[in-house]
Amino acid sequence: MKEIDYTKEKIDAAIQTLGPAKIDSPIPGIDIGGEYTNFASDSDRILFYQRERYFRHCLEKRIDPVTLELAGPRKKIYFDPKKLRCAIVTCGGLCPGINDVIRSIVLALYHTYGVRHIYGIRYGLQGLIPKYGHEMLELNPSVVANIHEMGGTFLASSRGPQDIEEIVDALERLNIGLFFLIGGDGTLHAAASITDEVARRGEKISIIGIPKTIDNDIFLVSRSFGFDTAVEMAAQAIRSAHTEATGAPNGVGLVKLMGRHSGFIAASAALALKEVNFVLVPEIDLDIEGEHGLLSILRKRLIDRKHAVIVAAEGAGQKYVMDKEVKRDPSGNIKLGDIGKYLRDQIKNYFNRIKMPVNIRYIDPSYIIRSVPANVNDRIFCGFLGQMAVHAGMAGKTGMLVSLWNNRYVHVPLKSAIARRKEIDPNGRLWLSVLESTGQPSLKNPVQTSAEICLQGKKRTLKTTRRSASKRK
C-alpha cells in the first residue's frame, strides 16, 4: 500500500550506479564450510523489477536484469569480533523507531557475534568533533534494554554537516572498524563521502547506513522505518480534524503533515479513514484560485455537505509560499514556506469575501507524530534492519545501506540511493486510490480521475451491457 511503480526512465541513474554485485572491499575472512541454507550468499540477488513484461524485455534484448544483493548473515565474516570496535550515530530529525534500531544493532553485535566494544556517539555527527565536547556512551544489552519504550533517540541527534576529514580523524583515533549511521538524505550523503575518505586513506572501516526518513522518500527503499507509525499517528490527527469539521456549521478541518518532497504520509493516512476530501502533495501541482481551484471546489463541498477535511503535505503548493530567494536549514534542506498557514488564511479570506461563514480548525501535529515510540509493526521492522545492518557490517560490506525491496531485505550502494528521490507516481495505485477515496478532481488540470473515467465507462457501457444484461433473463 505504500508501494510505487517506477517507469523505466526514472531509474536509469540507479541502474548505472548499482554496478557490480560485490559492493564490499575484498574480504580476508575465511569460509566456515558447510552448505547451510540459512546463510545468504553475495550471488543471491533479487530482481529490481517484478513485472513479467520486464522479464520478456530482458529476454528479447538479451540484457541482464537489474538486481539487488540480498541481505543476511554471511558464511565469512571480515572482522574479529573480539577486537572490533563499533560506533553508532543518529542524525537529523526524530522518527519513530530509532531506539529500536539502536537496540537491535547492539543486541546483534553483542549476542550474535560477541562484539564487546560498542559506542554510542551523542548528538549526531557533532559527537565525533572534539570542539563540541560531547562524551561517548558505552553500549551493551543492559544499557539498551528498555530504550525502545521511549520515542526519539536515546543518543540524541543534531542537524547540519560536519567536516568529513574531522569525522574520519575521529574514527581513526577511536579505532572504530564498523560505523553505523542512522540518518536521512544528508546523512547518507555524508556516509558516502566518509566511505570515500576512508578508502582514500586505505583504512579498514566499514560504513553502513540505515535510512531514516519519516517522509519515506529515499530511493531504492520500499519502506523506511517509522513510516507506519507516522501514518498511524497522522490518521489520528485526521480523525480529529474530521471530528472538528463535523462539529461546527461549515466546519473545515485542515491538517498539515510531513512530506517535504514526497506526500506518502498524507496520501496513506488519508486512506485510513476515507473521511478526507482533499489531499495536497508536492508531486501534484495545485491551483488555489480559479474555477477549478481548491477554494471554489471547497465552497461547493460545504454547500453540499456542510463540512470538509483537507490534508496537505508540507511540501505541497510551494509555488505559493516559498521565498523567491532559496534559504536552507542547517542540514542543507531548502526552507519551505508554510503551506498550512497559507491555506488557512486563504480559506478564511475567501469565505469572508463571499460572506459565507466557515469554522476552520488548523492542526499541525508533526512533533507529536515523529516523537512517539514505534508501533509493533515498525518495532519488528527495525529489529530486522538492525540485524541486517550488523550482518552486512560484520561481512565487511561498506558504502551501502540496508533496505527493504519488495519484501526482501537487500543491500543498496549508498551512491545509488542518493542519486534520486522516491516520489508518489501520479498514475500509480496509491494516488489513484486517494482520488477514488476523496473524490477530489485533479486540482491543477481537471483530467479524468479513475472514478470519472469509470463513470464514463459505465455510461457508455450501459448501452451495451443493457443488452447483455437482458440476455440474462
Place this chain on the structure above:
Amino acid sequence: MKEIDYTKEKIDAAIQTLGPAKIDSPIPGIDIGGEYTNFASDSDRILFYQRERYFRHCLEKRIDPVTLELAGPRKKIYFDPKKLRCAIVTCGGLCPGINDVIRSIVLALYHTYGVRHIYGIRYGLQGLIPKYGHEMLELNPSVVANIHEMGGTFLASSRGPQDIEEIVDALERLNIGLFFLIGGDGTLHAAASITDEVARRGEKISIIGIPKTIDNDIFLVSRSFGFDTAVEMAAQAIRSAHTEATGAPNGVGLVKLMGRHSGFIAASAALALKEVNFVLVPEIDLDIEGEHGLLSILRKRLIDRKHAVIVAAEGAGQKYVMDKEVKRDPSGNIKLGDIGKYLRDQIKNYFNRIKMPVNIRYIDPSYIIRSVPANVNDRIFCGFLGQMAVHAGMAGKTGMLVSLWNNRYVHVPLKSAIARRKEIDPNGRLWLSVLESTGQPSLKNPVQTSAEICLQGKKRTLKTTRRSASKRK
C-alpha cells in the same frame, strides 16, 4: 518481515493450477478506448518468484516463469451498474478489519461504479438458507459510515458448511450478479464449489473471495488482513507475560497464540519486543522431556536469569495433546488439543518434581486479539482489498480471490490458493530471526542455529583475522 521463501517443489501444485492468464468468463463488456495508464490490463502480470536465480533458470530452460495477474480497475466492465445486485457475506471466526473490507466494498460499488443494490447477508452462509430465517440488510455508504470503528463483523458470521445448491438457489432467487465472500480456508473451498455450480447452471454470477485468516496461512497470499493488528495485540499479551515473569521469583510467562497450522503470529509477535525465550510453532517439532527438551532448557534459563517467557502457537506440539481419534469443529477444522494448558501443567509438575518453586502465569488472549478494530495499517490494507475485489468483480472476474503478493495486489484463482497452506520456512529469514532473538536451540534436533554457526565461524575466524587485524596497526 512476514515473508517466507518457497522452495521449488513446494509450489508445484500452484504452478499447475495458476493456469492461463485469463481466469474470467468471456467478457461481453466493451472497450472504453483511450490509453489510460491507470487501468490494469489482464496481460499485466508479475513474477511469482523474484530471485534472480529463478530468472536465469527460466532463461536457460526456456520455460515461462510463473506469474500472477495484477489487480486494479479494468477498462471494460462486465456488469451494468444500474441493474447489478451485489451481496456480501462474512464467514468463520472474527478477524480485525472485516468491517473495513465491507465498508470499502460498499463505498467502491456505490461511489466508483454507481451500484445501488448492495445486500449484506447476515450470519454467514446461514443467511442464504431460508430455514434459518435471517433477514438481509440493505447496504449503502450511510449504513456503513462508522462500522470500521467497531471490531468483529457488522453482518455477523457463522461457522460450518451449507448446501452449495441451496446457496446458488438463493443467489438466483435474489438475482445476485456479484457475490463477495469474506472468509477463510473453508469459505474459499465453498466459494470454489459455488463457482463450479454457477458455471454448471450457466448463470452469470461472479464469485470473488477476500481471504480472511488471522493465522496468515493462506497459500499465495503474502499477507492477510487483520494479521498486523493481531501481531500488535499479541505483542501486548507477550509484554504482559514478560511483566508477570519478571515480577515474581522464577516467574514463567506462558502465552498461547493463534496459529493452527502456521505459527506466523507467534513468530512475528515474539520479534516485537525480543523478550521471549521460547517460541513454539506447528511447523517445528518439539520435545518437552529429555535432556534437550523444553523443560530442561527452561530450568537452565530460570537458574541463570530467574524468569522466562514462552510463546506457543495453538497448533504447536500436537503430538502431545491431540486426540487419537480426530475430531472436527462445525467448519470442518480438526479439533486441536490444548497445548497451552498442557504446557502449563507439565511445567508445574516438572518443577514440583525437582522441588524448584516457579510462578507460572498462563495467558490465552485469543478472543481479545481477534475482536479488536483494525489498526491503521490494516485499515488502509482492507481499503485496498475491498477496492480491488470490486474492480475484479465489476470486470467480470470469477472464481478468484484478491491477494497481496510481494507488495502488488493480484488475482489468484481460488483453486490455486486452496491447493496448499502457507507455512513458516524453517530455513527462512523469519524463523532464523526468531532463533537469533530468543537464543533458543532447535528444541527437537539440536542443530546449529544461525547464532551458533556464526559463533563457530567467529572462533575459526579469529585465527585468521587476528593476523589481518594486526595488519591494521
Place this chain on the structure above:
Amino acid sequence: MKEIDYTKEKIDAAIQTLGPAKIDSPIPGIDIGGEYTNFASDSDRILFYQRERYFRHCLEKRIDPVTLELAGPRKKIYFDPKKLRCAIVTCGGLCPGINDVIRSIVLALYHTYGVRHIYGIRYGLQGLIPKYGHEMLELNPSVVANIHEMGGTFLASSRGPQDIEEIVDALERLNIGLFFLIGGDGTLHAAASITDEVARRGEKISIIGIPKTIDNDIFLVSRSFGFDTAVEMAAQAIRSAHTEATGAPNGVGLVKLMGRHSGFIAASAALALKEVNFVLVPEIDLDIEGEHGLLSILRKRLIDRKHAVIVAAEGAGQKYVMDKEVKRDPSGNIKLGDIGKYLRDQIKNYFNRIKMPVNIRYIDPSYIIRSVPANVNDRIFCGFLGQMAVHAGMAGKTGMLVSLWNNRYVHVPLKSAIARRKEIDPNGRLWLSVLESTGQPSLKNPVQTSAEICLQGKKRTLKTTRRSASKRK
C-alpha cells in the same frame, strides 16, 4: 488529585446564592409510597465543606452549614413520560464525552422512564432559531447506539449567543417540557436566562444544565467531563515535547495547553510524567525577563541538564500578549494573546542574543486533545451525569446543573455556579505538587516553595535530630 481548597471568603457568593434547599418548582407529582432507600430525597444533602474545623465553626457560631442537594432518582416524578417531549442541545467548543452524555440521557429517558419523544437540536442554540434552517434529529437508543465511539458532538455545535425570547418561543412551539443544555460558562448563563424567561411566561419547562468545560473551571463542580481524557492527551503531548527536548543539543520542548483562566490541565498533565521543568498557569503571575525571570532560569537549566520542557496554559502571561483593547470571540470570551508563540519567539531571541544555540520545538495540541473520544473513566462519568440529569429533570427540577462534589453527584443552582470561576489555589495541594515536581521557583516573587521550606526545615532540624539520631545508636 484535581481537587482544590476554597478559603472561606472565596465562596461567599456561593453561600448567598445556594439559597433554600428546594431548587425546583412546586411538584404536582404524587408519593409512590414505601421507603425504598434507593431513591434520593430532597432533604438528603451533603456538606459543602468537609473540614472538621468548619464543623466546629458552625457548632460554635450556631450557624447552618452550607450544603448541596444530592442527585438521584426521586420517588415522585413531575412529567408524564408518555406525553413528555425532551430536547438536547450541545453548545460551544468540543470536549471529550459529549456524545456519551447525549447517549446516556437518551438511554435513561427511553429505558428508565419510557419517554418516546426526544429531539436533538443541531448546531447548538442556532438549531432553535428558524432563520438558520437546521433540522432537528429524532433520537432513540438505536440512533445513539454507537455515537460514543466518535469524538466531538454528534449533534454538532455552534458558538455565540442567540436571542433568549426566540429560544423560548421555539421551546413552546415544539412543546418541549424538558430541555438539556450541554455547554460551558456562556451556555450556563443562557440556561439561567432561559429559566427566568420560562418562569416569566409561566411555562412548565424544566431547564437542566450539564456543565461542559475542558478547562475544568466551573465553580461548584469538582470535576467536569472530558477533563480526565484531556489530561491524558495533554500528557502525551508533553511526552512528545520531552522526547524532542532530549533528542537535540539544548533542546527546549514548549507545549501550549488549554486553560483560559484556570491552569488545571497544564498542572495535572505536568504531574503525569514529572518531566516538566516549568508550568505556567493564568493563576500565577510570571516574569519572563530579569534575574528571576523564566529566560534566566531556563538558561541555567540548559547549562546544567542540556534540555528543558515548558508547559504553558493558554491564559498564562497575558500581561505580555493581550491586546490593550479587549476583543471578544462570538461566545463573548475575551480574545487571549498567543502566549505559546510569544514564548517561543522570546526564547529564540534571548538565546540568539546571548549566543547560546538552542533547539526549540513548539507543540500546540489543542484540537487533537479536545476531539478524541472519551476514555473509559470519562465514559463512566458521563454515563452518571446523563442519568442524574434525567432523574433531576423528570423530578421537575429546573434552573440547575448536575455536578460532582467530593465524589457525590449533586444539584447546583445555575446562578450559584455562574457566580464565580474555579481556579487553582496557589497554596493548595495541586500547585505545591507541581512545584515539588518541577523544582521551578515561583517565577514572579521568589518565595519559598514547599521543597525549599522543607530544606530549610531540614537544615534546622539537623542540629536537633542529630542529637536524637545519636541516641538511636
Place this chain on the structure above:
Amino acid sequence: MKEIDYTKEKIDAAIQTLGPAKIDSPIPGIDIGGEYTNFASDSDRILFYQRERYFRHCLEKRIDPVTLELAGPRKKIYFDPKKLRCAIVTCGGLCPGINDVIRSIVLALYHTYGVRHIYGIRYGLQGLIPKYGHEMLELNPSVVANIHEMGGTFLASSRGPQDIEEIVDALERLNIGLFFLIGGDGTLHAAASITDEVARRGEKISIIGIPKTIDNDIFLVSRSFGFDTAVEMAAQAIRSAHTEATGAPNGVGLVKLMGRHSGFIAASAALALKEVNFVLVPEIDLDIEGEHGLLSILRKRLIDRKHAVIVAAEGAGQKYVMDKEVKRDPSGNIKLGDIGKYLRDQIKNYFNRIKMPVNIRYIDPSYIIRSVPANVNDRIFCGFLGQMAVHAGMAGKTGMLVSLWNNRYVHVPLKSAIARRKEIDPNGRLWLSVLESTGQPSLKNPVQTSAEICLQGKKRTLKTTRRSASKRK
C-alpha cells in the same frame, strides 16, 4: 463513580479504631516557625461522613464526628535526611502503577528531603529474609527514571507471609529508619505486626503502608491505585466480548474479571460501554437455575436480541464452586472456585439440553489487565500517594497508610483499615446504575430495581400528571 455509602453500623469498627488524632510516636523534631499555609497540621482533619444528616446527628447527640487526619508535608520532620536509610518493598500480585509509586517515593525522598540512602527490597518480604539470598537494589532518581513506562514491579514481588521477627531483625541490621510497604490486605496485616514488633523493641522505625488492591476493596480507602487502569482494560475485554457476542448467532460473551470479595471492577467496567446484560458480583447472591435464575433470563434475552454479554467477578457465585473444605493460597487468601468456567459449562449444558444452539466465548483477561503500565490518571494518583507517604514518613508517622477519602489525601491507622473490607452497597448509586444499565433483575430475590420502581411510579403518576399536564394546554 466508584464511591459507596456506608451505613452507620458498618463502620463501627472503624470508629473504634480510628482513635486519637495523633497516630505517630512522640516527635523529637522542632517547629520551624512561621505560618506557611502549605504545610498540613495534625489538627487539620476531615469529616469521615459528609452527609448533612450526620452533621445534625452529632450536633443533637453532642458527639464528636468521626474524622481523618489530612496528609501533606509537616513543618516538623522527625528524621535527619542525611543519615536516614529508607527501604521500599512491593508484595503480592501485580497492579498497574506500582512502579509509579516507587518512583514517586524515590523522587520525593531524594529531591524534596535530600535523603541519599534508599534501598529497594527485591521479591517482596522474601528480600529481607537471608535464606532466600536476594540482593537489595540501591535506588536514586536515575535508576527509577523510566520504570513507570513498564508495568508490574521493578523490584519484583512474592506472595506469602514471612516471619515478623526476622523482618524486624533485617530492618535493624540494615539500619532502616523508614520502611514503605506497597501491598494488599495481607501486607497491611504484616505491616501492622511489624509496627507492633518495632514498638516492642523500642526501635525508631516508621512503617508506612501504600494500599495496593486492584479489587479496590480496602476499607477506608476510597480509591486504590491501579483501579482506574484496571477498569479501562476490563472495559476493553468487555468490548471484545460484546463484539464476539454480536458476531455469531446467539452469541454469548462471558468475561471473568478480578474481584475476590468486592465487585467494583466488574460493576464499573460494565458501566463504561453499557453493552453488558448481566453483572455478577460477590456482594449480591445469585441463582443460576430456576425460573428467575440466570439461565432462564439469558434464554429470554437471546430469543429477544440474539446476543448477550455476561460479566462475572471472580468471587461471584462461590456457593456453586467453592470447595467444601476451604483451601488457601500462599498469601493466606481463600482459594476461590472458578465461577467463569463453571458458568461457561452450565450455559453450554443448559442450552444443549433445551436444544437451542449458542456460541459462547469465554474471556479471562486478568493477567493482561493487571500487568499493564498505569494510565495517566493513575500515574498522577500514584505520584501523590508516593509524595504523601514520604511526607508522612519523614514526619515520623508510623503504623498507618496513605489513603484518598472523598478527594482528600489522609492518614489512616493500619488497624482501622484492616478491620473490615470495602464492598459494593447493594442500595448505593453504583449498583443501582448497574441495574439501570443492564436491565438485569436482581437474580436472587426478584425485588424491584430502580427502573422497575420508577416504572411503577410512572404508571401511578400518569393519572395525576395527566391532569396536570392537561393544564399545560
